[in-house]
Amino acid sequence: MQKLESKWVYSMKTDLLLFIIPNLLAALTAYLTQFGLGEFISIYIVVDQSHVYTTFFFTYNSKRFSKRYKKQLTIIPIVSLIVSSGLVLIWGFKPLIYLLTTYSMFHFAKQQMSWFYIAAAKENSHIFKFEKYIDKFTINLSVLGPGLISLTYIAGRNGWRGIGDMPTLPEETILIVFTLWCLSFGSYILVQVLKYMKLGFISWGKNFHLLNGLMIWCLFRFLPLEKLFYLGGYLVIFGHSIPYIYLGQRYVKNRIKMKEEFYILFPSKIFIYAVLLSVGILFSYFEVSGYKILSSDKTHYSIFRILLFSTVFTHYTIDGFMWKRKIHPEGLSFLNE
């Protein structure tokens, strides 16, 4: 019990920097949006799309990974492309967009919760068995809770990209989620107070990631005013993409140190970021400024969108298994400072 110390995803400094920078950036971008930034180029896409492509650098580009998961890495994009094209050809884009929104919400929420779980697992100190359940309930309700409540009429029935592109839940969801959240959050605080009184110990890392997740998802799903609405959107996008890109960079570095071979080797971080941002900008240009050019030819525009959607689905699906402990020869050592 003497050696008990608060754990973070990486370390206190790195975590604070890595997770607070996106929040500050979100606030600044949201402030600038009113001066035309949002109209000129969609900042969401520039920053958000880059992290989607990084997944392919870590997977298809790794000799070991691409050999071991050859089947999955081949089938996933093909199935994504077939499903996307099939749906669009028969029913148009709306059903595909609904699939994308549901998958997006699940993907974003899972990643948000995983930061808390990593910090909690590294700390690995529970004063009693039930604490693990309380932790799980609290983080799920803090991230998915605002998401669920925002799907009721009472909270505006917000969609993901457009209103109505997600299920509408009975209004009583707010009462159920709020009661459960109060119970689990109350229990969480009680356990933390007990820990502090008994062991003089505060789980700074866990608490930080819990509050950060709760704040991001509350602001993202509940802010009604336009400027504030952008802030919520940026918070969730930057808070998702920037830590993800950093995680990927640590991962590649660690893999190279472990003598893993990559087909394309990257000379430096700056080069990778430059490539990623260029790809992001290129896509955002196509999506936003090139919209008119593309939409003049319906076929080309549809093909472009289908390709884009399939890429995103592939990123989500690969992400569902690529970070699992058993996937990597030496576990998740790239998370160690």
Place this chain on the structure above:
Amino acid sequence: MNNITSGWIYSYKIDLLIFLIPSVLALFISYLIPYGLEEYISIYIILDQPHIYSTFLYTYNSKRFFIKFKRRLLWFPVLMFSFICLLMFVWGHRPVGYILAASVLYHVCKQQLAWFFIASGKENYYLNKFEKINDKAFAYLCVFGPLIISMSYIAGAKGWRTPSDLPILPDEVLYIVFSSWSVCFIIYVIYQLVKYFKFNFISWGKHFHLINGLIIWLAYRLLLFDNYERLVNFGLLLMVLGHSIPYLFLGHKYTNNRIRNNEEFYIKFPDRLPVFLILLLVGAIFAYLEVNLFNYFRNLSRVSSTLIIAFVYTVAFNHHYIDRFMWKRDTHLEGLSFLK
């Protein structure tokens, strides 16, 4: 390849009997409802409630099971009861009703799927790995598909007990579900044709349980003739009876098998008849209380009525919860031999 036999849950005859009887009974009762049957006593509850109580006979009543899962069997109802009471005292009845609706649907769908999975598990013959994946996807779409579609506006946005006690889904789910279902259906048929032409083999058991599940869930969730009372009741009865009767039979086979394996039960049952009679009696009492004494309960003090309703709900949630792990292979000493 000559040894392949079509897999059924028990056997060809028993399966047809156990799963067709509820459907015929549903048809018969729904025909009788306009003649006042439903007004007299809710037939759903009489038939549906006994299977809930039977779960407790196999679990709390088994020495081995109770000792092995003591913590879960005691903690879950206590926590659930406290949570329901809290919700009801603070927010009223509706939030609990919504949780119950979601829990019931999930529970009933999972059971419907289990019959198909048991039959295919016993057959255990796939041309390749992909067939297994497609079977799973197709079975899920046959049962959950109609349910999901029924929650969209285009199909009436039906709830469970009240019109809006379930989420309302975007209309486009119809296209997504229907497209996925069509693709899986075509693949399923192709696999079955290949099996037939290559090995002269037909998976009768699998097909039967798949079609049975699809009919029940289509009839239950998509019979939208709200002004045609008989059809709506037919769908509901199909689902309720198709859920409860096979469950009671499964429980009976399970208990018999456990007794043969020298498992000790606190209360021993001499034979099937008293058990069924007791269960039906309990169901009838509850149905009577729920239907005919509804107004009496309503006039009780808030605390008393909340406690009574919370108790009834806890019993249902407890049944759903226990059912999630009690039939698992690793829960039982010798696997699922009672299905033989």
